[in-house]
Amino acid sequence: MKQVAVVTGAARGIGAASAARLAAEGAAVAILDLDETACAATAAEIAEAGGKAIGVGCDVTDERQVLDAFTRIAAELGAPAILVNNAGVLRDNLLFKMSAEDWDTVMGVHLRGTFLCCKAAQKYMVEQRYGRIVNTSSVSALGNRGQANYAAAKAGIQGLTRTLAMELGPFGITVNAVAPGFVATEMTARTAERMGVTAAELQAKTAAITPLRRVGRPADIAGVVAFLAGPDSAFVTGQTLYVDGGRRL
Known part of the structure; x- marks a missing residue:
């Protein structure tokens, strides 16, 4: 029987890459995003590759919608x-x-959103005495000019994760x-626009000060998500793994 994975903010970017990677490793994937129609392309790509996926529209800040989404997924x-909590937005400013x-x-x-989805998912995981929760933080949790809101939220996710x-470890559930x-x-492209440069220019500038001399790709993050969601991380919990090419800020 296929394991069922839920990935939020999965219509594009890191979420879409994570959903595709989990599907490739045998999971049936529920792709959650604010607009259900936006999930169709990711679900279709997974299906074309031989996987199984459904798109589910859900505002992760709305408790009723989250509960309804998980009920539908279970059915x-x-x-x-x-559960991969990846949904996110930017509202950068000083x-x-x-x-x-x-x-x-x-x-x-x-x-x-992360809290509500974890709360909804743990019900099913506790019953199974098994679960993998992967939350998305950021290097910005260490502080980043113009991102007081984002940095605080991402730091909070690390505390929530730990x-x-x-709380959930005794039930066979890991949370990382x-x-x-x-x-x-697309999100970092919008950051570039806000800064008055092109996406390519910002990527080149960032790569130049990153030890690995490149910026990350969604697949880089998806691979780590798959590890934390899989059997090889069975004794890893409460951890935050930075995937940043060696550059913290």
Whole structure:
């Protein structure tokens, strides 16, 4: 029987790559994103490669929608055994320009969304006495100019991860986090636009100060997610693994 994996924010970028990698390793994958139609392309690619996936529209900040989404997934695919919390947004600005709405939006999607999805998933995992939860933090958790909201949320995810590892460990559930560095995605392309440079220029500048002399790709993160979601990480829990090419900031 296939394990069932839920990946949030999986219509594109790191989430889509993680969903595809988990499907390639044998999981049936539920692709969650705000717009269900946006999940179709990722689901189709997985199906074309011989995997199984469904798209599910869900606002991860809405508790009712999260509960309904997990109920639907359990009915259509089976009880979730893997959860990858990847949904995220940016509302970058310096503190004196940042609105309370920008703060609340980022904290809501990253922290509240991760909390709600973990709470919904653990019910099924506890019943199975098995589970893998992988949360997405960031190198920005260490601090990054113009990202007070994002940095605080990503640091909070690390604390949440460690705490849930303690609470859920007795039920055979591991909880870890992956903290990407700069990864070439639509999100970082928007960051470049905000900075007044092209995506290619920002990538080149970042690569030049990264020990591995390149920026990350979604597949780089997906490989680590797959490890933390798989059998080889059975005795790893409560950890945050930085995947940044050697560059912290």
